[in-house]
Amino acid sequence: MGSASFIVANITIGFLLLVAPSDAILIWIVVAALMCGLCARFLLGQHTRPDIAPDTQREGGLARLKVLMRDEGYVWLLLAVGCLQASHSFYYAFSTIIWKERGLSSDTCGYLWAIGVVAEVAFMAFGEGLHRQVGPWRMLVIAGVFSVLRWSIMAFLPPLWLLYPLQCLHAFSFAVTFLAGLELVHRLTPKGYQSLGQTVNAAYANGVMMGIGTLASGGIYTLLAGRGYGVMAVVALVGLLCGLRLYSQRERLMAASV
Template structure:
């Protein structure tokens, strides 16, 4: 019987999906479980909070630097290879600490900041590559990203079970291995696609890069001189940053309501599953109603989600509220990718997306993470109302931009 070889051919969509999966399999271990590893090495809660928040805040600086640096390479994959290797080396250094006490803490701060900055810089570069490739080859760019989110769920569950067998050191080993696997996959699997189509098949990893006439600083100033771009980042930063309280304290709050750990895990999974489904099919809503409309809907439903969560709803009500993650996160992310890419001047797409990531999931998420602890101490579960206010600010900005960009005569 003849087997259809097209089933096994690595098309561009499958290549992008595989690389997204590797990146998210790594983050599926680091995001929920690295705090446990730091705690096992003697770090206090305050120290863990600083370790985790510092690279988020530093993205205001590291994001633009990475974006300018990445655009000097002629191929999309070249900076991703280097970032994955650097991230793997930094994360690996976490297990080689020869010092104790405060020196160990500051070593962890430095190594985690370097590793996290490198690995999280890959995602916006990969987003730009996928968007550009989808235009060239006419496929839906949200599909590969949905595969990444699904892989996050699988990794979260797999590492959770593995901790029972191997112990907490599995977390760092897992992340380091995935970094080097991602570096190898970026070289062997990602298409050797030129960043700029005019360079065509002559581009190589070591060839002279396409360099716009403007310097990196000039291109940053050009982007930030666009008030619509700046307000768009502000709106998305408010909507996405409002998730910080949920990420940090939802499980604690649910347990205080009498829900067991398994139920909390399923609730988290329901939110990410809704995100995956929206990334797979939400582009139809975007194509029908437009990205500005999608952004307003995301901000409005995010405000509703956190406002209702502040009432400590019973378990049966939590499930539909968790499905709103499809809008509070995924719809905002999808709309933002499209709008930022459309606003970026030619040759500055990677820079625009790294500025987007630096502000939205860096500075705003970092500040919200730092604020969430005191908010929880003061208000408990009602701290969700503070996040509702933050999302509401994003809604006001998004509504203003909608009127300006869509409804103007």
Template sequence: MTGRPSITLRLSFYYAALFSVIGIQLPYWPLYLSSKGLAAAEIGWILAASYLVKALTNPLLGHITDRHGGRRKGLIILAILSLSTTTLFFWADGFAAVLLATLLSSAAFTAMLPLGDSLTLQSAVRHRLDYGRIRLWGSLSFIVISGLAGQFLIDAPRSAILLSCLAGLVLALLAAAQLPDLPQAPGKSRQQPIGELLSRPVFLLFLAVCSLMQASHMIYYGFATLHWHAAGLSGTVIGGLWAEGVIAEVVLFACGARLIARFGPGRLIACAGIAGAIRWAVLAATTDPLFLAPAQLLHAFTFGAGHLGAMHFIMRAIPAGLSARAQGIYSAVTTGIVPGAAMLMSGRLYQSLGGYAFLVMASLSLAAWALAQPMRRRWTGGLICGHQEG
């Protein structure tokens, strides 16, 4: 147990630093892209590129990590690359230049979260740490940064959005440098073929369910701020709505150990689907903050419960020798390929349907709930490689 407080603190600081960047990017980056003269459909393509690039970088990084270990070193390199490539936006003008800058910067930055999750999950197993209580510091950082940013970024020069992201990336580099490292001991577990995992129907169902849930957030991530700003909501209200959803997520993460013990990963993932159908239907129907506020509380389930359930599924179902590759595949598919394709469509959907585009997202959430049922029936709760799934 020696060193647990120190490891917990360093991992928590890493999530706080990383999500200080996400707290700027997620709500306000579309405004920055709009200031570059890009139309809604073009913004959809740019945002989609940041998701789709994960399909190449994250599995490759997972393979390298499982083979050679050294997660901290990889995170430091990624932080340096992310910081340097993000500066390219100072000179990027026009769709093609912005797209190129997005591909380069996103290739590094989007790999930092799954590799950090892999390190945290391994630390949680070795040192009996609570993943949820570590991960919630990222959510708290998002709340503070997105809420404070709403006070001035809406009306400030759009270059302030880019400068804020760069400041957060400097903090992320400092945080990566002080992370613990867990070198993988040589052994047969490192040599397990990834094909064994990809041949398991329960793992494929898991990827499908989580992909649909992540994809259902794309109109929200890409166009909620633009939609609410066009409806006359102030920057303070918009920042508050974003922060409120993540506050609910933090509460769920704080109770994560008890929720997992009571319901298990499968039920939490299924719950995210039902919550998404309700949440997106409300966002489609109104821009009145009196109705948006309670709907935003459902973020605790649409993202929080889904993510917590997914991380515990990986922790329980995947052998240690496949953990980084499994995390990379999970990230590439569920937060890369599928939501990236959804983001490509989201620009045109929002341009054509406006707020009613959220109804399409509600249908994706219902599909996720439906697929979660056979996933739960197939998985007994143990390892899915080398053992029967149930």
């Protein structure tokens, strides 16, 4: 639903900018955030936290975080997911600029963005069978392989006809990483720490690592321009290697988390 809303918002903002100044984007963001807060306040009921074990409920946040970060499997998972998601930072920040410099129109850039998100939504909607058959351990490795492949080819500034299938790989580089990460966090975190594990994973991968990648992307673009995707391929390779380590140790890690 979030990805589908992303498509709708992009299309709507595109039409809005034809008749309104660019400040309309800020108004849209503020209104959307306000609506999110109101919905959370009035549509979500009061729920307890059954995932927190009784013997850990009195622990402070820092003490719980220390317990979580002592878990070897969870730390390797953070490294894997963080690197794979951060490898998208250059793509998010500079793809449109690079495409326009190569002569692509704004409409074409919009189509390229849209097809990537459509592929992501399609996989999340219809890929459950593959997800169950392959399992999260191999899913994470597959995501790493396709991430390295995607950014490596992008570094060679491929023609437009090849950009479309490369954009479809967003279903693997992003969506598969996201889904595998969710399930593996649940499997690897100690009982009573699942919600904290999901929160830290999201904040680290999509906040800390993505933020660092975005900050670095400016300098990478200045030095390498479109070839900067190659740096993201290296970042994705680190994530893939961490995922392979997790896969090779999966039986021991699962036994330790029981």
